[in-house]
Amino acid sequence: MPVRLIVRTFSELCITVGTLIVLFVVYVMFWTGIKAAGASDGQIETLQDTWAQSPLPGPTSTPAAEPAPPAHEAYEPGRPFAVMYVPRLGKDWDWPVLEGTRTKTLRKGLGHYEGTARLGETGNFSVAGHRRTYGDPFRDFPKLRPGDAVVLTDGATWFTYRIDSRPHRTVPSDVGVIDDVPRKAGFDGPGRYLTLTTCEPEWGSSHRLIVWAHLDATQPVEDGKPRALSG
Known part of the structure; x- marks a missing residue:
């Protein structure tokens, strides 16, 4: 086989491989984000329509030390039930929270770990989200700070x-981070806690990043947005 033919064949192969790599990067960095934005917006719209038609009964404004709101029906796997806002991550940062942490669920928003506490109840309400791809909801996770x-x-x-x-x-096998009382957070007794988890490093999944929080306040939706969002 002539050397020229070998070189041309090799060059064409390199071009083909390079094109595939570029297409894959475009898919990971852009197309999954576009899909996630559409999916998450759709989940929030579905929630808002449901709430407008049949709003849930809610408690009066209470400090965090008082009993949690009464439980409602169980969360349905793969379905949205709440919307999360984290001002530190952006003024317009809002994501739906769905039940479960399966791959197809996390492509639509954040996922609530099944078996952990319900929103606002005693225990550890635990939520996972992608660091990168599918909208990058927790891309800026390392920016979170105490008091946020x-x-x-x-x-x-x-x-x-x-x-x-x-x-x-920590490592993925460290499931104690979502215990009812996450001791590594410094909590030493029952309370109403929140755990957020995402992958580490930014483009990998060998480890996890975790933040813990406690319920500070509740108020009925009809009273307007809480100070953390309106300030």
Whole structure:
């Protein structure tokens, strides 16, 4: 086989491989984000329509030390039930929270770990989200700091949690981070806690980043947005 033919064949192969790599990068960095934006917006719209038609009964404004709101029907796997806002991550940062952490669920928004506490109840309400791809909801996770607000609503009540720790790095097998009382957070007894988890490093998944928070306040939706969002 002539040397020229070998060189041309090799060059064409390199071009083909390079094109595939570029297409893959475009898919990962842009197309999954576009899909996630559409999916998450659709989940929020679905929630808002549901809330408008049949709003949930909510408690009166209470300090965090009083009993949690009464439980409603169980969360349905793969379905949205709340919207989360984290001002530290952006003025327009809002993502739906769905039940479960399966891959197809996390492509639509954030995922609530099944078996952990319900929103606002005693225990550890635990939520996972992508660091990169599918909208990059937790891309800026390392920026979270103690005192930052994490605000959620179920359509009837606003729940304002306050972060207690800087992001903690651990391994995926460290399931104790979502225990009812996450001891590594420094909590030593029952309470109404929140755990957020995402992948570490930014483009990998060998480790996890964790932040813990406690419920600081609740108020009915009809009273307007909480101070953390309106300030």
